Amino acid sequence: MRTYSFLTVLLWSYMFHVIHMMPFQKRTNKHSHSEKITELSENDGKTLHRTKRGWMWNQFFLLEEYTGPDTQYVGKLHTDQDKGDGNLKYILTGDGAGSLFIIDENTGDIHAAKKLDREEKSLYVLRAKAIDRKTGRQVEPESEFIIKIHDINDNEPKFTKDMYTASVPEMSGVGTSVIQVTATDADDANYGNSAKVVYSILQGQPYFSVDPETGIIKTALPDMSRENREQYQVVIQAKDMGGQMGGLSGTTTVNITLTDVNDNPPRFPQRTYQFSSPESAPPGTPLGRIKANDPDVGENAEIEYSISSGDGSDMFDIVTDKDTQEGIITVKKHLDFENKMLYTLRVEATNAHPDPRFLQLGPFKDTALVKISIEDIDEPPMFSRPWYLIEVDEDAMEGSIIGQVVAQDPDIAKNAIKYSVDRHTDLDRIFNIYSGNGSLFISKPLDREETPWHNITVIATEINNPKQSSQIPVFIRILDINDHAPEFANYYETFVCENAKAGQLIQTVSAIDKDQPPRGHKFFFELVPEFAVHPNFSIVDNKDNTAGIMTRRNGYSRSKMSTYFLPIIIFDNDYPIQSSTGTLTIRVCACDSRGNMQSCSAEALLLPAGLSTGALVAILLCIIILLVLVVLFTALKRQRKKEPLIISKDDVRDNIVTYNDEGGGEEDTQAFDIGTLRNPEVREESKMRRDVIPETIFQIRRTAPLWENIDVQDFIHRRLKENDLDPAAPPYDSLATYAYEGNDSIANSLSSLESLTTEGNQDYEYLSDWGPRFKKLADMYGGEDSDRD
DSSP states (O other): OHHHHHHHHHHHHHHHHHHHHSOOOOOOOTTOOSOOOOOOOOTTOOOOOOSSOSBOOOOEEEETTOOOSSOEEEEEOOBTTOOSSSOEEEEEEETTBTTTEEEOTTTOEEEEOSOOOTTTOOEEEEEEEEEETTTOOBSSOOEEEEEEEEOOSOOOOEESOSEEEEEEETTOOTTOEEEEOOEEOOSOTTSTTTTOOEEEEEESTTTEEEOTTTOEEEEOSSSOOTTTOOEEEEEEEEESGGGOTTOOEEEEEEEEEEEOOSOOOOBOSOSEEEEEEETTOOTTOEEEEEOOBOSOOGGGGOEEEEEEEETTTTTEEEEEETTTTEEEEEEOSOOOTTTOSEEEEEEEEEESSOOGGGGGGOOSEEEEEEEEEEEOOOOOOEESSSOEEEEEETTOOTTOEEEEOOEEOOSTTOOOEEEEEOGGGOTTOOEEEOTTTOEEEESSOOOTTTOSEEEEEEEEEESSOTTOEEEEEEEEEEEOOOOSOOEESSOOOEEEETTOOTTOEEEEEEEEOSOOOTTOOOEEEEEOGGGTTOSSEEEEEOSSSEEEEEEOSSOOOTTTOSEEEEEEEEEESSSSOOEEEEEEEEEEEEEOTTOOEEEEOHHHHHHHHTOOHHHHHHHHHHHHHHHHHHHHHHHHHHHTOOOOSOOOSSOOSOOOBOOSOOOOOTTOSSSSOGGGGSOOBOOGGGOOOTTSOOSSOOOOBOOSOOTTOSSHHHHHHHHHHHHHHOTTSOSSOOBOOOOOOOSSOTTOOOOBTTSOOOSSOOOOGGGGGGOGGGHHHHHHHHSTTTTTO
């Protein structure tokens, strides 16, 4: 409080000093020509006189943040027109008038009603005027004056951020710029040192420093290692008043991270690694992982592994796991415990992205020794070859050995092995094998012409462990033996013309052989010894496995000899020589002048069609029998015709039609058609005479069945009885037809076939009541003797 009281006195003294020293501004009033005097009165009673002005005015100064008990006095406005009688009124307008600044309208005293803040507003422009209370007129023109707020150091420096984040590469040199921080002070930079800021470091030494004027943070120690410490927190202070005592300050925090550089080589944590692998591990099987440690991070820690040397460099491989930066050792080739039980590798780990700036620190790679031991596994037997080829003659005897397969146990134990043939590959069981030594022998005869190759599979199995077995293909080739004689390649139909000349070629023959001699086929043709000198034909060997049949005389006669048989012997040239005899049939035919066959003997023509003489005789006999049957059937039909039984056309009695044939009795269902009894309607144009024996059977048109009519059975029974008792009836079965009224009768059917036969007569008087359409029936059945008549 003592400091501020002293400062107030100084400021007021300074203000009065300025007021006395600054010149007055001149204002011109066109309407007033009189000289006016403006005075500014202070508490000490001193008066400053000016001429030619009615107002005394100037710039006023106030201190900000005034905390006194009373309002802060600014100054006093006064005009020479004021006689002190209270007739004038002072009015203040402009910035803050009435709120911040108030004026005593009677005396012109101006006071600051509130505490002012320069940082909010540093300059106020106001206007003052004096008014005659009675007339309301201005006694002086309105004048403008300024109130300036003097700054005090009431604002501390503030940083643009509460917290900064920065990074710098590790191993950077001293003075490497990290980041710049900035603080601002709201005080007046043009008035004193209130806004002059100085930077200093409060926390973070001795690693970092800060420039006091620019705020740039720099490294202060050389070769700072990220691996030792990665994060740093630095506190920076900004203080005004040029850093002098009594100045205000603000602080901020800067988090600094050391970024990684590749300044560390990879290092294996141990010098030797031990792994094992079963000998059955297939290529590509991972055996283990090794890892070299690199304290760097990111791509600076990426490592590449390789096998630099060792006796297992061709048996194993190493690849890098990009995610874990580990080296994975894998099998490269098939392993064999019996061949080698231990391998040694020298593995090298190298940085993938070395930094040239740090190569002088040493080689950025490391090596380690890897030992891999091979474990013995019970392996299946192994054959001496991947496959076997055996050749055997097709005439080899059953039981003869044709070859041998050999397999052994690759393990140290050398277990005994037994052999067998996979019967799925030898279904006919032609081959077999001795289980003890693997010798293959024949069980059945061989035939190269039927099967030239046999592909079988032999299985070798450990006796102590049957699960361990191996298979091997065995290809058996059957070698040819000349065991087939050559024969004609085709069936030859040869003919010779009757007008043939001697020495004429009539046929060329060739041969085939099922055997396959290594030098190819060679056939020879000749006549059998008995026909070595044939009077009619000869054979000429063409030396190309063909032969020509030649005529030996002029002219041949079909009447004397229609067919010649020429036996020919065919030889091959293999060992042993095989031969066969083929007979060539030569027909004698009639030919034209050009030698084209026209006709041969009848027998010769029929033979190719496959008909013998006996077959022709049988065909002729069948034809004769058929003719005889036709004649007999026609004669029987003619004998059936007779004279009419009834001459009168008006005779309506039942007629018995005879057919001159005997029936087959009750079981004969073919003698008549029962359909005739059921609605035997016949077209008018096909009706035949009832008094003449019919030539053909009636064509009956069937309609709906009439088994609902109960009179048909009784009607038939009565007719049968009458015919059976009639002495004049013919002695053969016959069919009697009766007229029928048709379908859809209003009286239904009149048939009495289903009615029982009675001794008494039936009453048909009701027929007369049915109308004129049934008059004929009423006349026929109405009388007692109608049936007899």
